[in-house]
Amino acid sequence: MTVPLAAVRRGETFAIETVPDAEVRAKLLRVGLLDGTVACRRRVRKGPVVIERGGTELALGSSLAAEIEVSRVD
Numbered sequence: 001m002t003v004p005l006a007a008v009r010r011g012e013t014f015a016i017e018t019v020p021d022a023e024v025r026a027k028l029l030r031v032g033l034l035d036g037t038v039a040c041r042r043r044v045r046k047g048p049v050v051i052e053r054g055g056t057e058l059a060l061g062s063s064l065a066a067e068i069e070v071s072r073v074d
Contacts, residue, residue, distance in 0.1 A: 003072070005049055006065040008040045018069035031056050037073050 002017050016034055019025040028034050033053050041057060042050040048059040060068070 001071065002069040004066050005051075005060065005068040005070050006062060008043075008049070008070060008072070010040050010043055013037050013039050013073045014070040015073055016068060017071050020067050021064075024064065028058075031058065033058065038070075 005014075005016070008014055015037060016028065019028060019034075025034070033051065033056065036053060038051050038053045040049060041052045046062060048061050049065040050057055050059045052058075
């Protein structure tokens with residue numbers, strides 16, 4: 001089951017399933033965030049979601065995070 005990235009809580013791990021924008025998808029692929037488990041590091045209320053994988057952190061705006069679909073990893 002997929003949920004929007006905006007619904008993920010701090011500390012949860014997930015895999016990115018769907019990125020609606022091709023340009024954003026390419027950027028995420030270049031920094032290694034599409035192939036494997038990603039963690040939510042911080043969430044700012046009504047603001048960006050900070051995700052991390054392998055030492056790379058990236059802040060995604062709330063509107064973009066609402067469009068990205070992820071699946072939670074146990």
